Amino acid sequence: MKGYWYVPALGIVSSALSIIYHSNWFILVFFIWLLVLYYDRRLGKLITFTSIALSIFFYFYIPNLETILHTEETNTAHETDLAGRIVSPINESSSKIDFELKEYTSNKKLLIVYYKNKQEIKHSLKFGATCNIEGTPELPSQSRNPGQFDYQHYLLSKGITHEVVINSLESLDCSGSSTLNKIHTIRTSLINYTLDKLSPQTAVWLNALVLGDDSQMPEDTVDLFQRWNLSHLLAISGLHVGLIVGLLYFLLIRLNILTREKAQWVVIFFLPLYALIAGGEPSVWRASSMVLLFLFINKVQYKFSVTDVLSMVFIMLIFLDKYIIYSIGFQLSFSVTMGLLLSKRWLAQTNVSFFSILKISFLSQMVILPLQLLYFSTFQPLSILLNVIVVPYFSFFVIPLMFLLLPLSLFAGTLIPYIETLFNWIHEHFISFIYFIDQISYYPWVIGSFSLGSTIVYYSILLIFLKKLELAKLKQSFIYGCFLTMVIMAIALRPYFSPVGSVTMLDIGQGDAMVVELPYRKGVILIDAGARMSFEDGRYTPGVYKQIIKPYLLSRGIRELDALFISHEDSDHMGSLPFMLDNVEVNKVIVSEYYEFDEQLSRLLVKAETRVERFETDKEIMVGGQSFYVLSPNQDKQNSNENSLVLYTILGGKSWLFTGDIGKETEKEIISLYPNLKVDVLKVAHHGSNSSTGKDFLKQIIPAYALISVGLNNSYGHPHNEVITTLEEQNVVLLRTDKHGAIQYYFKDDDGTFFTYFP
Structure with a gap:
């Protein structure tokens, strides 16, 4: 299996596509491709059998959201007594409180929502608590127009079938908690701590970049980062996990606190804890799982390629959460990471940092282009250049400083006001610079979405294009680059023909x-x-x-x-x-x-x-x-x-x-x-x-x-x-x-x- 873990991962992708697009052609083409490679003796029996078995298993394991929706629509909702366990953190904002409840009888997940009145509401809800609730399970509101966000589909993609809106917290009778509640309590305490000890401007960025809570981020800033395809910087991902692992190694090894082996064990125990504290988003688990898997493999002295590890993590995460395949963050995270891994030789051909970052930015945007248009309908080509400026700024200044600022606020409180003043001055000017670029250079592509056929053609040409770049066949890569441009232009000009x-x-x-x-x-x-x-x-x-x-x-x-x-x-x-x-x-x-x-x-x-x-x-x-x-x-x-x-x-x-x-x-x-x-x-x-x-x-x-x-x-x-x-x-x-x-x-x-x- 060594070196071939990407094959069963592709099999699972074909199963998922067959379910999403209601066409078994995806899994059938994969099986044909697999058998051709087997008879050509390019794949062994073990990898072939494993790939077929996993494809079939996940074909029946991954849920079909439309089937679930059709089943739920036939059930009439009525007020009832619900009993279950809280299986999510308690999300609280200025206007509402909500959490996920897994019902004991049906084993379904429900979203419990309470809209606050003007009075301050105090509650004792905890993760893992057992609850009895009086309420009426209702189907969430769905999209009523083409292009409109479908809240019902969004909740279904998280395994939530119904929503229960309660009029009073007195409708809840909850007791107990789970071990994970302590971790979620730590996260909430840290968020509140930063809001209390740091200035509002600093606390907002620290909570978003270190603790995965962007609820306090100004809406216009979130919109700005979305418009310029910079949202990945606001979501904790491989970049953040890599920085925190590097910071830990520096503190533990370079300062002679622990040996390398003991430092690795610290990282192994720390990363799952941090993934939970950081909100447990798919990108965090993907990055953390890869690091953990590499460390375990290193300890047993068995070598796997980065592609193998990424494929293993992909399979593991879908197995642990069968709905995660529908997560936009999961799709974008793995698409970009796989694209970078497949192009590592081309990326390594450049020693100049500026051009390396430019290559990574270009590749990342091209890999997710069909997904970007599918979910957001716009693409900003100039974001490739802006990423070259913004990513290093966040990577080498903002994110490391935010990770350092949290422990420093505990032990060196007197320095914090000076650090904050400097940070806020620099950061305010930098964000103003992005707003300035937005005002003078925001010319996004608004070309609708890729059809399934054009998506297949696009990725096929993109893979050949990247392969030619890797082989330094510049003339051929230029030709395929022109083909790629023609595909995009054909989609953009489609309405005009x-x-x-x-x-x-x-x-x-x-x-x-x-x-x-x-x-x-x-x-x-x-x-x-x-x-x-x-x-x-x-x-x-x-x-x-x-x-x-x-x-x-x-x-x-x-x-x-x-x-x-x-x-x-x-x-x-x-x-x-x-x-x-x-x-x-x-x-x-x-x-x-x-x-x-x-x-x-x-x-x-x-x-x-x-x-x-x-x-x-x-x-x-x-x-x-x-x-x-x-x-x-x-x-x-x-x-x-x-x-x-x-x-x-x-x-x-x-x-x-x-x-x-x-x-x-x-x-x-x-x-x-x-x-x-x-x-x-x-x-x-x-x-x-x-x-x-x-x-x-x-x-x-x-x-x-x-x-x-x-x-x-x-x-x-x-x-x-x-x-x-x-x-x-x-x-x-x-x-x-x-x-x-x-x-x-x-x-x-x-x-x-x-x-x-x-x-």
């Missing part, structure tokens, strides 16, 4: 947002961009834009809107506009001649260099060669709803009418002005309120489809039964976001089909 267009009514709750994508990417148009309002101050909140509209646009490779139609001034139709102007290039905003912008929004539009165009009734608007006709308002009705911009267009062989929030009187005016108006698809006005969608209006326009954008379980009772009955009497096919999630119409030429996010 596609004859397929689409209309998507996003489910933003009680509001409107419809995205029109014209064939060949001739134009991208957004009709309304609603948002929710804060009950505390009455301001628009960015949640709808950040959680729904922006992810959808990024998933489709959209970073520029040719036009944004705003029907009227209500927040549920235009509230996301201020947030969009900061992130999306909006070429123009189109409104009626009676629309009134407030002073703040007017300033934002001028700052974003977005022009505003006003149109009156009977005017034709051209966007990307697509005609939109304004049917209303024809006069100022002194009411924002009745002044809604009503648009008529033809897309995919169907006529569409977008009605904003008009009422029945305006509907009567429209059919009076346009007696021959016929519509195939009606965007039902005012979310299905009975103030709109009159019988006379429907009888004249005779729609075949009616789309209602309405919030799930909304307090307005929309859509009203009267409207539903009227539509059903007209034999209209009704599609509504509260039941179907996002509604999409894909078309080519004069033909198209409706799809719903939920079946």
